[in-house]
Amino acid sequence: MLMTIVALTGVALSVNPALEHASAVRPGQAPLSVATLASRVSTSVPDVETLIRRPSGAIIAYYRAGGEQRASIIDPASGKAVGDYRPSPVERWLRNLHRKLFLGDAGRIATGATAAFMLFAAFSGLVLLARRMGGWTHILAPIRGDGLQRLHNETARAALAGLTLSAMTGVLMSLTTFGVIPEGGAQQPVLSVSAITTPPMPLRQMPALAIDVSSLRQLTFANAADPSSIIEVNTTDGAGYVDPSLGRWLAFQPADAWQRVHGVVRMLHTGEGLWWLGLILGASSASVPLLAATGLLLWLRRRRAMPKLARNVPARDADTVLLVGTEGNSTWGFASALHAALTQAGLRVHVAPMNDFAAGRSLRHLLVLTATYGDGDAPESAIRFLPKLGRLTIPGGVAFGVLGFGDRQFPHFCGYARTVHDALTARGLEALTEPGTVDRQSEPEFRQWCTGLAKRLGVSLDIRYTPLLPPTIPLKLVSREDYGADPEDRTSVLRFMPAEGARFWATLRRPRLPRFETGDLLGVVPPGATSPRYYSLASATADGLVEICVRRHLNGVCSGYLTGLRPDDMIEAFMRPHACFRPGAGSAPVILIGAGTGIGPLIGFIRHNAARRPMHLYFGARNADDGFLYRDELKHLVADRRLQALTTAFSRSGSRSYVQERLLADTQSLRTLVTHGAQIMVCGGRRMAEGVAQAWERILTDTGLSVAQLRAQGRYVEDVY
Numbered sequence: 001m002l003m004t005i006v007a008l009t010g011v012a013l014s015v016n017p018a019l020e021h022a023s024a025v026r027p028g029q030a031p032l033s034v035a036t037l038a039s040r041v042s043t044s045v046p047d048v049e050t051l052i053r054r055p056s057g058a059i060i061a062y063y064r065a066g067g068e069q070r071a072s073i074i075d076p077a078s079g080k081a082v083g084d085y086r087p088s089p090v091e092r093w094l095r096n097l098h099r100k101l102f103l104g105d106a107g108r109i110a111t112g113a114t115a116a117f118m119l120f121a122a123f124s125g126l127v128l129l130a131r132r133m134g135g136w137t138h139i140l141a142p143i144r145g146d147g148l149q150r151l152h153n154e155t156a157r158a159a160l161a162g163l164t165l166s167a168m169t170g171v172l173m174s175l176t177t178f179g180v181i182p183e184g185g186a187q188q189p190v191l192s193v194s195a196i197t198t199p200p201m202p203l204r205q206m207p208a209l210a211i212d213v214s215s216l217r218q219l220t221f222a223n224a225a226d227p228s229s230i231i232e233v234n235t236t237d238g239a240g241y242v243d244p245s246l247g248r249w250l251a252f253q254p255a256d257a258w259q260r261v262h263g264v265v266r267m268l269h270t271g272e273g274l275w276w277l278g279l280i281l282g283a284s285s286a287s288v289p290l291l292a293a294t295g296l297l298l299w300l301r302r303r304r305a306m307p308k309l310a311r312n313v314p315a316r317d318a319d320t321v322l323l324v325g326t327e328g329n330s331t332w333g334f335a336s337a338l339h340a341a342l343t344q345a346g347l348r349v350h351v352a353p354m355n356d357f358a359a360g361r362s363l364r365h366l367l368v369l370t371a372t373y374g375d376g377d378a379p380e381s382a383i384r385f386l387p388k389l390g391r392l393t394i395p396g397g398v399a400f401g402v403l404g405f406g407d408r409q410f411p412h413f414c415g416y417a418r419t420v421h422d423a424l425t426a427r428g429l430e431a432l433t434e435p436g437t438v439d440r441q442s443e444p445e446f447r448q449w450c451t452g453l454a455k456r457l458g459v460s461l462d463i464r465y466t467p468l469l470p471p472t473i474p475l476k477l478v479s480r481e482d483y484g485a486d487p488e489d490r491t492s493v494l495r496f497m498p499a500e501g502a503r504f505w506a507t508l509r510r511p512r513l514p515r516f517e518t519g520d521l522l523g524v525v526p527p528g529a530t531s532p533r534y535y536s537l538a539s540a541t542a543d544g545l546v547e548i549c550v551r552r553h554l555n556g557v558c559s560g561y562l563t564g565l566r567p568d569d570m571i572e573a574f575m576r577p578h579a580c581f582r583p584g585a586g587s588a589p590v591i592l593i594g595a596g597t598g599i600g601p602l603i604g605f606i607r608h609n610a611a612r613r614p615m616h617l618y619f620g621a622r623n624a625d626d627g628f629l630y631r632d633e634l635k636h637l638v639a640d641r642r643l644q645a646l647t648t649a650f651s652r653s654g655s656r657s658y659v660q661e662r663l664l665a666d667t668q669s670l671r672t673l674v675t676h677g678a679q680i681m682v683c684g685g686r687r688m689a690e691g692v693a694q695a696w697e698r699i700l701t702d703t704g705l706s707v708a709q710l711r712a713q714g715r716y717v718e719d720v721y
């Protein structure tokens with residue numbers, strides 16, 4: 001709450017330096033001395049007492065008129081008043097709220113503490129972000145994750161540097177207010193004359209005032225009625241007194257190091273004198289409420305996803321500790337199943353996030369199920385695990401097993417699980433099994449690892465795994481196009497519209513599609529099954545419908561179910577983001593390679609190519625007669641220039657070829673495209689993807705590039721099944 005008040009008042013105040021800069025009447029290009037300015041003003045504004053130069057460059061003259069203290073904005077070119085200077089009462093109110101919450105010193109302490117907390121939050125946020133992105137060198141790489149994660153992390157990335165600067169300078173200013181850091185300027189200039197008797201020299205000729213106006217802060221004129229009065233001058237270089245009769249310094253105290261530091265800190269915090277920085281800092285502060293809200297939502301989502309485990313034994317009594325490393329929460333579903341099976345087998349099991357690892361005296365087995373994020377890094381619930389591991393006391397004789405959850409499309413498949421395995425081995429623990437891997441939440445791979453584990457533990461494990469699925473939405477089939485004469489082996493393009501839900505409250509709302517992009521995945525759990533099958537989406541929310549391509553597989557439960565649907569039939573489905581499979585930003589060429597149903601997301605990317613960036617499609621199918629999905633539409637897209645080139649390869653008709661052969665035939669032109677920054681996107685079966693990757697290795701020979709390098713740069717992405 002305090003952070004939001006301090007941040008939002010900071011945002012409002014950050015606009016002032018820019019407004020003042022825009023409206024300030026400043027001297028022209030020619031240099032202007034304080035002597036000339038003071039002379040002009042004293043001629044034009046009778047009874048002027050003080051001149052102040054604001055950080056924006058505006059000159060303000062203070063004088064008495066009609067018995068009242070007045071302030072006017074001065075045109076430095078003429079020295080004349082061009083308007084009244086009235087500081088805004090709103091600004092004063094905001095400043096009081098921002099600095100001390102209208103509470104005097106108690107408020108100042110509270111805002112100082114808030115700035116310190118903000119500094120800690122901004123800095124730790126920056127470290128977390130770097131870790132999530134796979135290190136500082138990847139901090140500018142595209143951010144992956146679902147909508148909420150991307151909103152939080154992209155906002156954080158844009159704002160954290162500005163927030164860190166604001167908070168740090170805020171803390172320094174607070175420490176200066178309370179005298180913890182000296183403000184400087186303790187030494188006053190010492191005046192050694194008592195009275196000035198000779199008549200005053202014209203201001204314009206005073207040698208002491210022959211300094212540039214840009215360094216002036218304040219000048220107090222000598223009082224004409226008082227012969228002993230002198231001129232007081234304060235500049236960025238120091239402060240002193242000038243003899244009005246000789247125009248020379250009577251005394252001058254140069255600014256000390258603390259004063260200079262304080263001036264810089266103040267400028268960096270307020271943007272006064274650096275209006276554009278003020279706007280950047282203001283924009284960064286504006287993100288605080290958004291970051292707080294999205295951070296809270298992500299935290300709540302994680303907490304809600306942690307299953308309520310029946311019979312979760314406290315860590316101190318457990319003989320088996322099962323640790324979970326997760327960010328998207330799907331790993332909890334597997335942990336829950338393993339916990340139930342181990343408990344049923346008679347073990348005393350404690351389940352916890354990896355960050356909360358605690359080892360009791362009775363610990364015998366340590367099991368770790370962990371996902372991988374970033375570039376082979378820890379997921380959020382595990383980031384404190386490795387630093388903690390070195391400090392924990394673990395009883396002797398503990399054996400461990402690690403199972404990694406990941407996605408083979410990432411260069412460091414289950415990389416973090418391997419790191420954890422190595423760290424536990426280095427800690428002297430005995431490995432029960434080799435580190436196992438589970439690709440895209442594959443239930444069979446999970447069961448296989450559990451079977452190996454059961455053997456080593458000498459128990460029998462009855463695994464009942466029910467995946468933790470996001471809420472589903474009802475979809476109605478509105479159209480289908482079938483390719484292939486044989487109903488047992490055909491491919492269908494299915495289009496669905498959102499339908500009314502069965503629950504009463506859902507019937508009151510107009511059915512709406514959730515947010516999804518082309519290339520994301522549609523999860524469908526076929527009747528009678530427990531785990532979902534995923535289909536790449538050929539459409540996005542903006543298209544108003546859900547489009548997928550499905551090939552019927554022999555004995556395929558879900559493909560049989562979907563290809564058996566008739567118009568108006570309903571299914572329940574959910575969307576899963578697949579943010580790493582998107583065309584990168586910008587106008588670089590995109591080389592799309594797909595076979596069979598792999599054309600699905602690729603046609604979506606082409607349809608949405610309104611900017612006409614060069615897109616080249618290599619499409620493979622068995623034959624041109626009944627395997628050429630979207631044939632007519634692709635012709636239109638070429639005519640429309642959304643698709644620059646279409647190359648087809650049919651393996652069972654005509655000249656019989658595969659996409660990888662077509663790619664090799666175009667080696668020269670493809671090399672040129674890649675050296676011009678092209679991105680490569682591959683979608684289809686695993687064997688086709690492997691063949692395509694090998695073809696690319698050959699195409700890239702002598703270019704100094706490799707598929708691995710392009711993958712690391714996000715320029716070679718796959719959606720493989």
Ligand SMILES: Cc1cc2nc3c(=O)[nH]c(=O)nc-3n(C[C@H](O)[C@H](O)[C@H](O)COP(=O)(O)O)c2cc1C
Nearest residue numbers: 144326327328329330331371372406407410413414
């Ligand atoms: C942003 C992001 C980065 C990922 N990075 C990797 C990776 O480097 N290596 C890997 O094998 N899997 C990676 N994955 C896949 C996840 O590890 C995998 O989907 C896992 O099952 C997610 O488990 P969770 O839902 O419990 O977090 C990544 C997924 C996302 C969304």
